[in-house]
Amino acid sequence: MVTLEDVAKQAGVSLATASRVLNGSTRQVGAALRARVERAADELGYRANIAAQTLARGASNVIGIVVHDLTDPYFAALADGAMRAAATEGLLVMVGTTHRDPEQEIAYVATLNAQRVRAVLLVGSRVADPVVTGRLRDELARYQAGGGRAACVGQDLLGVDTVAPANREGAAELARALAGLGHTRFAVLAGPPHLVTAADRCAGFAGALEEMGLPAPQVIHGPFDRDGGYAAAQQVGDATCVFAVNDVMAVGALAACRERGVRVPEDVSVAGFDDIVTLRDHVPALTTVRLPLKDMGARALELALGEPGEIVVEQVAGEVVLRQSVRRMTA
């Protein structure tokens, strides 16, 4: 591997000069020497050793993003938003996937801390377990104590800057919209009880129904993914409208309906949450609550990179989007 010293030697200058020429410094270098160094670097095929740079500078140019599952369009959109923002800042991205294991999440924070990444983004719902959340907080605090910056997309439970989707309000609004279509008997494919995002959406939805004096919905718990929605849909009773707490679950539910010959929206209305980009190619088009996922990812990165002052929690409102998967109840 060719080192800076090799370049300096070949160019007949000192290490310091070579460094100043090749790796952005505030100091000027004369045109003649600069050219010599650049030529030498080029001839030798020099590539700076970032590990050495990071060590010497005490700061790296990589950020870490931790998501649950990259193949889930929800996380992919969030991660993509953050990555684009990172790219414009000239930052590299390390991505970790936890596959929904909170231990993995903690381990990643520790690892990213060891890497001395500039910032860590935690994307995805928190779990309700105070013990595991506490440990994650500790690990984050340790990282921040060393000068690291962190932000999260999800709930404000970690003591870091947060982009928080308005899950309760969005779900409540959706409930009102659906009730406005004349539905009264609801089922909620509620995801896992301990997932805060899922619980909030479920609670917001149920709360709005109660406020309107409607009967409580049938609540069916299960995994937070496509197959979880598929399975939960099998257990729906006599509801005329099914709310899946996220879009991928709703997509699973639609599949279940299709297989059982239940027509959507004629026999049952279905709604989701998130407005993942793949929805536009589904039939029937899914009613949902739109979240600006890419922007949220990008915003989280901005927050993480911003000044370390007060902890910022940014609420992001969802927008109810009515599509063909729900129908107005006649009579």
Next chain:
Amino acid sequence: MVTLEDVAKQAGVSLATASRVLNGSTRQVGAALRARVERAADELGYRANIAAQTLARGASNVIGIVVHDLTDPYFAALADGAMRAAATEGLLVMVGTTHRDPEQEIAYVATLNAQRVRAVLLVGSRVADPVVTGRLRDELARYQAGGGRAACVGQDLLGVDTVAPANREGAAELARALAGLGHTRFAVLAGPPHLVTAADRCAGFAGALEEMGLPAPQVIHGPFDRDGGYAAAQQVGDATCVFAVNDVMAVGALAACRERGVRVPEDVSVAGFDDIVTLRDHVPALTTVRLPLKDMGARALELALGEPGEIVVEQVAGEVVLRQSVRRMTA
């Protein structure tokens, strides 16, 4: 930031001993000292500085993956497969997205080289431009000259280990299957002419038709993504069967058909390529050529990490999967 020296001091041992205890070494350390060091590290909240470790060891534990677009399920699946494999090896992953800009790809290789990552995975089709391919080759060669390992998923054009989907053969087989259903007038949504994957699939398809004595298909070029498929579908003439060279394009084409009231498969049959996981929730279910994407990603990582000997090129066969989006021509 607490350093190893702090830990050593607190434990009352030398730097060397602390290093041996905390960061796996072949040398043994006495139980008493070992315990002291571990306790000190714990109390202080020590996290090794990986940049320093990388520098000292001359080898890092991160790998780089370069994909075109993470929000495309095709790349997401490939990346996920590779990332899972990496995780089992205890490796961290840096992901770069090029958004289909070959320059970006080259730049990423340079950056990952600077990071001295253990291996680089290039995922995605090559472009036919020999100049840009040459520069990418050069950059890769430089990286490998420094001891780096690389592999690619796509075409064997880079002089590195490659996992190569059998695009021509898969498309040819698909053509035969579709012809077997009685179709004779075909259109191909062919993607960009310079993308090797797209061109190969198109050529394989057309070649098989010719072999069977069928008329040449209508070839419509355009972007390699969903919207490209959507747009290209508008230009289809009197074909009874449309082959989109990848699934996301096919999905776009289905959307176009839907909007224009063209029924699939009654009015026109549609087929794609890849069998991305999201297909299972599309109506009508899309006929395609299945590629084991996750395995391919994992395999590419294995190849990259394997012994540097001979260059390995692994062909991966595709399997034609007939689903509801195609129909048999009667009469």
Next chain:
DNA sequence: GCAGACTTGGAAACCGCTTTCCCTGGAGGT
């Protein structure tokens, strides 16, 4: 023409860790 302010180049300390090499003390062999 000269003091003082800028520039520009280089020597060397340092970033935090690994690892070689040397040293010591105690176990094992005879």
Next chain:
DNA sequence: ACCTCCAGGGAAAGCGGTTTCCAAGTCTGC
């Protein structure tokens, strides 16, 4: 008892850069 070995501990030399601190010009302005 004596010598050999070996295990375990520490000092110190890197790893490849960055940056501080000097020194030696190079310009200014008077």
